[in-house]
Amino acid sequence: MSTNTSTRQQVLVLYLATSALDSEVVGWSRYDGTARTSPTTGDSDEPPYKSGVHALEDGWRLFQAAQLIPPYPGHEYDVSFLKHEFFFEKVVEVDQ
């Protein structure tokens, strides 16, 4: 008997302590295209991985990394968004 399946994307965003993928995780977000889980703001105090590379080792595929952009002249000391943002995905099968 055959089962109809299709794929969905799960997204993991990691914020790292430096621009290196093997540096420590300082922030994280998750989005789940399978709707099996409903991650939201402030739902965990413990990061899912110690570093970006640890996420790779668990099967997450990196698909975007933040560019290194020099500060705008005159704003070298400003603090704003987190700089070292890495997007990962897992593509998983779901029953239709």
Place this chain on the structure above:
Amino acid sequence: MARFVAHGSLRLDAVVPPEMNEEGIKVLGEGVPGVPYGSRITDVYPEGSFVRRLLEIPAVAGALRSLVGPDPTVDHHFVHIREPHEGQAQPLHGDAIIDVRTDAFDVQLMYYPQDVTLDMGGTLSVPGSHLRRTNESDTGRYQNLRGQSRLVCPAGTVVFLHHGLWHGGRRNDSDTVRYMFKIRFNPTVRQRRLWDTSDLADPRVRRELSTTFPWYEHATGRLEMYNRVLLWRALTGDDTFDLEYWVTRVSNRPQEDAA
């Protein structure tokens, strides 16, 4: 004050007495009508009213006086109600719009009239985020940051937040309605040495100001110190204050010719 400058918040546990908290739940449940922006406390919270008595509690009055000075105006107030098992948390945000004042700040009083447990979705806040230049909910992508604070507190707790602090109401996964009353205050005087400054030279002041937070990236964490020094200089009037030479080093541009 040094702790507030580092953390961006000041927490006063159970400073409101139980009988007032019981009354507070009722008052908040019925709603507190809005007031005109920039109102005087004495004009909008009459003598004997619940909110006026809340603001007259010595620990609350003292903190407010130290942070924004005498006679601050009421920017606005709002009753936040998080319903049981509601689906979503608020996105992480700073209130109002981007506000980059370096020598003045507003505070937001948050009053919790009931015990807040973890599953009731107490306010999420991010210590040390108040000097970040971001606009309102543009930070909504950040779900969790290391060292974040998920408020769990006894009834009668009051927290003061710097206007820029990233925060948000968490999802209420409990069976209990959660209440919080917020009032934003604007200073009406220069915020310089408004608190008891007799211990400015105490080493604990410098230690508090040197606090770092687990979510800071290594390099940007140093810029946080730089900006914190500038705020402390503004609040104390001491233009020589520094931490680890961060500001002094990059300001050094000698004008004297060599002999």
